Amino acid sequence: MDLLHLLSFDPSGWGRQLATGAWLTIRLALTTLPFGLLIGLALALAINGRQRWLSLGATSFTTVFRALPELLTIFMIYYGAQIGIQKIADAFLPGQVVEIDGFVAGVFALGIVFASFASETFVAGLRAIPRGQIEAAQSLGLGRYTIFVSVVLPQLWRLTLPGLGNLWLVLLKDTALVSVISLNDLMRQTSLAVANTKEPLFFYAVTCMIYFAISLVSGHFVGLLEARSNRGFEAAR
Numbered sequence: 001m002d003l004l005h006l007l008s009f010d011p012s013g014w015g016r017q018l019a020t021g022a023w024l025t026i027r028l029a030l031t032t033l034p035f036g037l038l039i040g041l042a043l044a045l046a047i048n049g050r051q052r053w054l055s056l057g058a059t060s061f062t063t064v065f066r067a068l069p070e071l072l073t074i075f076m077i078y079y080g081a082q083i084g085i086q087k088i089a090d091a092f093l094p095g096q097v098v099e100i101d102g103f104v105a106g107v108f109a110l111g112i113v114f115a116s117f118a119s120e121t122f123v124a125g126l127r128a129i130p131r132g133q134i135e136a137a138q139s140l141g142l143g144r145y146t147i148f149v150s151v152v153l154p155q156l157w158r159l160t161l162p163g164l165g166n167l168w169l170v171l172l173k174d175t176a177l178v179s180v181i182s183l184n185d186l187m188r189q190t191s192l193a194v195a196n197t198k199e200p201l202f203f204y205a206v207t208c209m210i211y212f213a214i215s216l217v218s219g220h221f222v223g224l225l226e227a228r229s230n231r232g233f234e235a236a237r
Contacts, residue, residue, distance in 0.1 A: 003202050006193070014193040014203070021189030022210050025175045028106055028185065032171060035111040037164070040118030047119065048126045058119070065116040070109075071177050077109040078102065078181045106178040114171050121163035125156045158229040165222035169215055186210060 009015040046058035065073060082100045089096045129152060137147045179188035190207045194200045 003199065006197055006199065006202070007206065014189070014197070017189045017193065018186065018206070018210070021184055021186035022214070024103075024184060025172075025186045026214065028103065028110070028175050028178065028183075029168075029172050031103075032107045032110045032114060032175075033168065035107060036114030036118055036171070039111060039115035041122050043115060043119035044122030044126060047123050062116040062119050065112050066120075070113050070174050071180065073113055074106065074109040074177055074181060077112075078105040081105070102178065102181045102183040105181060106175070106183055110171060110174055110178075113174070114167060117167055117170075118164060121160045121167070122156065124163075125159040126152070128159050129155050161222070161226050161229055165219070165226070168218060168222065172215060172218065173211070 006013055007015045007018070009019075043058045043062055046054045047062075049055055068076075078100060082098060082105075085100070086098045089098050133151055133155075134147060137151050142150070175185055176187040178185055179191065182188070186207060190203050193203045197203070
């Protein structure tokens with residue numbers, strides 16, 4: 001009973017802090033997702049494009065950030081970018097102090113990592129679309145933008161959704177890494193609760209259940225999206 005009291009929302013409990021941390025974790029993941037998807041799609045189009053130098057640059061970018069540990073990427077963005085921007089500010093605005101918000105740094109770092117892996121999923125999806133469909137659309141006089149939006153994108157969404165769903169679950173877990181830059185996410189709030197109550201097993205078990213619940217809801221939602229995107233395809237079969 002005393003342990004359950006530690007999860008209360010009164011001043012002696014840690015329920016409010018854990019709820020706040022969980023909400024920040026969810027917001028961080030949801031903010032990172034569209035950013036990572038857009039960058040990943042842009043990288044995939046560059047890799048799959050005809051411009052060799054652009055393809056080489058995009059491939060090199062994704063290779064580097066897929067090889068680096070996510071934690072190192074976070075440190076590079078949060079500390080490295082802040083130092084670089086500060087030096088630029090010193091050159092043009094002496095005395096101006098530059099600070100990068102931890103949430104923004106987390107979104108940018110996790111977004112780059114997510115985009116690097118998502119680009120491979122997008123490339124596989126683009127190459128799975130029959131070339132004849134593109135040629136048929138071109139023969140009808142459709143422009144490149146119309147072909148991409150009306151022919152390529154709907155099929156790309158269906159083909160890549162399972163892989164992107166897995167990457168989303170990985171992203172949810174990777175949000176725990178932002179605690180190292182003092183962002184009060186679920187993992188950091190849990191660590192503070194453990195340090196103050198000396199109940200590591202209890203609080204880490206609670207945190208595991210929270211992450212599991214979030215992943216379970218996410219997996220169910222992704223499953224619904226997959227079923228919806230495949231409804232016409234299954235009916236045709």
